[in-house]
Amino acid sequence: MKKIRYIDLFCGIGGFRIGFQQACKKTGITSECVFSSDIDLFCQKQYEANFNELPVGDITKVNENDIPDHDILLAGFPCQPFSIIGQMKGFKDATRGTLFFDIARILNNKKPKAFILENVKQLAGHDEGRTLKVILQTLRDFGYQVSYSILNALDYGLPQKRERIFIVGSLEPIPFLFPEPSRLFKPLAEILETNVDPKYYASENIQQKRKEKHTSAYNPSIWHENKSGNISSYPYSCALRAGASYNYLLVNGERRLTPREMFRLQGFPDDYRIIVPDMHARKQAGNAVPTNLVKAVAEKLLLCLADKENTENEAHGRCI
Numbered sequence: 001m002k003k004i005r006y007i008d009l010f011c012g013i014g015g016f017r018i019g020f021q022q023a024c025k026k027t028g029i030t031s032e033c034v035f036s037s038d039i040d041l042f043c044q045k046q047y048e049a050n051f052n053e054l055p056v057g058d059i060t061k062v063n064e065n066d067i068p069d070h071d072i073l074l075a076g077f078p079c080q081p082f083s084i085i086g087q088m089k090g091f092k093d094a095t096r097g098t099l100f101f102d103i104a105r106i107l108n109n110k111k112p113k114a115f116i117l118e119n120v121k122q123l124a125g126h127d128e129g130r131t132l133k134v135i136l137q138t139l140r141d142f143g144y145q146v147s148y149s150i151l152n153a154l155d156y157g158l159p160q161k162r163e164r165i166f167i168v169g170s171l172e173p174i175p176f177l178f179p180e181p182s183r184l185f186k187p188l189a190e191i192l193e194t195n196v197d198p199k200y201y202a203s204e205n206i207q208q209k210r211k212e213k214h215t216s217a218y219n220p221s222i223w224h225e226n227k228s229g230n231i232s233s234y235p236y237s238c239a240l241r242a243g244a245s246y247n248y249l250l251v252n253g254e255r256r257l258t259p260r261e262m263f264r265l266q267g268f269p270d271d272y273r274i275i276v277p278d279m280h281a282r283k284q285a286g287n288a289v290p291t292n293l294v295k296a297v298a299e300k301l302l303l304c305l306a307d308k309e310n311t312e313n314e315a316h317g318r319c320i
Contacts (some may be wrong), residue, residue, distance in 0.1 A: 005300070006034040007067060009075035010105060011055050013046045013284045015266060016074045016118070019294025026295075027302045034068040044281045049275045064109040071117040072301075075103050076289045094218050100135060103160045108142050114301055115139075117167040118289050121150045124165055125243040132319075136169070144169035147176060152299070153267075153290035155181030159236035160265045162290055164295050179296040188220045188235055191264045192251060201255040202247050237265050242286030259285065267291030300305040307317040 004024060010015050017033060024031035038044055039317035048054045056062060077099050107115060124132050132148070139146045146169040153162040156179070168176060195292040201207075210223060224238040225231050225248050227296060237249060240262055257265070259274050263286035274281055 003030040003032065004072055005032050005034050005068070005070045006048060006072040006074055007037075007070045007106075008055075009037050009059060009073065009106070010077045010099070011036045011047060012037045012040070012076065012287055012289070014050055014272075015289040015291050016076055016116075016294050017051065018268065018272075019291035020072075020075060020116075020298045020308075021291070022291070022295045023298035023302055026299055028242060031305070034070055037062065042224065042276050046274070046276055046284060058100070060103075064106045067106060067110060069110060071106060072112075073103070073112050073114045075115070075295075076118040077103055078119075080108040086166075089185045103139055104142075107139070107144075109147070113172070113173065114143070114170040114305060115168070116294070116297055116301065119165050119167075120295070121165050124148075124150060132165075133170060135299065139167070139169050145169055145171075145173050145176075146201055148179070149178040151178065151293050152181070153293055154185055154236060155183060156290070156292045156296050157182065157185055158265060158267055158290055158292050159185045159191060160239065160290065161234075162239040164265050164289065164293060166293070167242075168301055170301070170305065173309055174308050176301060177303045179300050185236060188237075188251060190220065192220055192260055193261055196255060200258055202250055206247055207250075207254050210250065216253065218254055222257075223250045224248065226249075233307055239266060240286045242283045262286075263288075267295075287317065 006020065008014070011017065017036075020033055020303070033051070033053065036053060037057070037059045038047065038055045039058045044055050044057070057088065103117065108284075126132065136148070138144050146167065148165060148167040150163055150165050153160050161279070164180070168178075170176065210225070210231060213231065214223065214231040216223065218235040220232060221233040221235055222237045223233040241283065246285075247256065247290055251257060259281035260270070261277055261281065263272060264270070266285055266288045268288075269292050276284065
């Protein structure tokens with residue numbers, strides 16, 4: 001376990017990679033990404049600017065035999081409807097036409113030691129739970145020990161209420177448990193920028209309407225307006241969304257978040273380069289995985305894998 005080779009599927013702008021590298025560094029393991037893939041051209045550019053690696057495009061066009069051998073597979077895969085669940089049997093029928101199928105065929109062919117998958121929390125209840133059931137059974141059919149949990153970024157150091165489902169699997173039985181929440185998150189004051197460009201401020205009319213409806217108990221705070229027009233505010237952000245209204249989140253009811261602030265809310269370090277226009281940066285931040293969640297989950301998995309290997313080595317030494 002001195003070195004881990006991993007692949008980064010549906011890599012987006014690299015949130016999984018950042019969190020995983022941080023976990024490896026904390027556990028004293030050297031990590032090497034041997035393959036990455038994302039179909040979005042702007043995400044590819046952002047990824048290359050920060051990791052000096054241009055991701056491969058459409059994973060559905062990549063032959064699994066052409067993917068390098070690796071120890072761990074990482075994937076924050078999009079969830080598409082599993083329209084034929086309950087009608088057909090076998091992973092090829094039950095998942096074909098969805099992007100999970102591409103993860104499945106790679107896992108089945110390459111058999112890495114472990115994987116970490118991430119998705120929106122709604123996956124757990126999709127199609128009355130049948131979607132998740134097919135995913136878990138498919139992974140177990142490949143010989144993996146599998147567990148899942150819904151985690152909230154707010155419980156792992158980030159001032160953003162963002163719930164995600166994580167699915168973790170290993171070929172060898174290990175005593176893996178998901179990390180316990182810390183309940184402590186970074187103050188907004190450490191996230192928000194000063195001297196913000198006036199272009200991020202909402203119009204006087206919008207600001208006035210917000211403040212006529214709501215008075216916040218927190219300063220600083222991020223105000224959230226839902227689809228019904230109800231306004232709430234907290235000392236943290238509600239979940240960033242890729243396709244949301246431009247003004248659904250306002251700092252102190254006055255201005256929109258800057259790209260840097262949105263990336264900070266997802267745990268990206270300040271030395272992460274943002275090279276795309278604001279419109280694409282907002283979408284990328286809304287689609288990104290919270291790096292703190294990845295780090296917490298990956299750290300637990302790596303420690304379990306290391307303990308397993310150490311135990312096996314000790315047993316082998318006693319036999320010799």
